[in-house]
Amino acid sequence: MEFAKYQGLGNDFVIVDGRSGSPIEPNGAQVRQLCDRRLGIGADGVILALPPRQGGDLRMRIFNGDGSEPEMCGNGIRCLARFVADQHQGVCPDTLTIETMAGPMGARLQDQGQVTVDMGEPRLEPAAIPTTLGVDARQVVAERLLVIGQVLEVTAVSMGNPHVVIPVADVAQVDLEQLGPALETHPAFPNRTNVHFLQVLSDQHHRLRTWERGVGPTMACGTGACAAVVAARLLGLGQRKARVTLPGGTLTVHWRDDNHVFMTGPAQRTFVGQVVLDALGAEAENEATGDTEAVAQAKAMAFLANTSLDEMLELAANSLAQRTQRRGGPPVNPPGEPVPDWDHRGH
Secondary structure, three states, X not given: OEXXXXXXXXXXXXXXXXXXXXXXXXXXXXXXXXXXXXXXXXXXXXXXXEOOOOOOOEEEEEEEOOOOOOOOOHHHHHHHHHHHHHHOOOOOOOEEEEEEOOEEEEEEEOHHHEEEEXXXXXXOOHHHOOOOOOOOOOOEEEXXXXXXXXXXXXXXXXXXXXXXXXXXXXXXXXXXXXXXXXXXXXXXXXXXOEEEEEEEEEXXXXXXXXXXXXXXXXXXXXXXXXXXXXXXXXXXXXXXXXXXXXXXXXXXXXXXXXXXXXXXXXXXXEEEEXXXXXXXXXXXXXXXXXXXXXXXXXXXXXXXXXXXXXXXXXXXXXXXXXXXXXXXXXXXXXXXXXXXXXXXOOO
C-alpha cells in the first residue's frame, strides 16, 4: 500500500489514496500499528481519500490513532487538500469540496503552503454536541463540572465533532495528562470529547493546549482552535477573528457574520513510502485478539516436533558462529571441522 505522510503544525497523518479502484481500508488494529511511532509509520491518524458520494471533489474518512473514527479533523482536511494538490502537480482547482461525516467542507489552497477551510457553522445546542450539560439551555457556556475532585467551568462547542473549552490563567500549569482523559471520557459527553485549555493573551490572540479524543496530547487541533475562538467570543473574552497559538504553531480563525468559521493554516508533505498492509494486519490481528503468546508457543512446539536433536545442535552452532563474527571475534567452527590456529590478535 502506497502512502504519503503530511503534517499541519505537527499534527501528522498517514494519507492513503483510494479515489480510483477499490480503496484499501485498514481495520482498527492496523490503524493502531500504522500510527505507532515505534512499530509503524507513526502518526496521529490515518486519512483515506475516497471517491465522492454527494457531488464533491472527493470524500475523506479519518481514523484516530486508537482506531476510532471521528467526524472531522481540521488539520487533517488541510493536509488532505494539500495532498490532492501535490498529486495533481499544480493543476488542482484552487477550491476543493471535501465530503466528511460532518458534512461538505470547502478548502481553498493559498500561497506558501497555507490552506483555508470553511469549517461550517458551530453547533451550540447541547443535543448537537452532544452533552448532558445545559439540557434546558440553547448553549453550554461556563457550565460547572466536577472532574476528579475539581470544579471546572466548561464551554462546549461542536465543529462537527465535540469540544470542551476551559479558560485558565496559564496553560503551561495545566495537568493535561490527568485532566485530559478524565474530561474526554466524562459521562457528561456520551460520544467522548476533545479537550482544550484556553489562555487568553489578548482579545485577538489565544494560546491553546489540547487533549484530542482518541489520540491524547497533540501539537495542534484545527477544529479545536475553531471551537476555542467561538467559546472565547461566547464568554466575552475574544473577538470573532483571532490567532490561536498551539504547541505546533499558529492558526488564524475567523467566525464570520454569516456564522461560518474559517480556519487558515499550513499543511506540508514530509515523506512518501509503501507498507505491506497484509503482513501488518496479521501482526495486528494477533495483538488485537491477544493471540501473540499462543501463536509463538504453537510455532515453538511445531519446531520441537519436527526437528531432530542433531539438527538443533547444528542450528545452535551456526547461530553462535554468526553472532561471534558480528562482534568481531574469531569464527566458531561448525561441529566436525578443524579449528585453525589464531594468535592473540585474531589473525
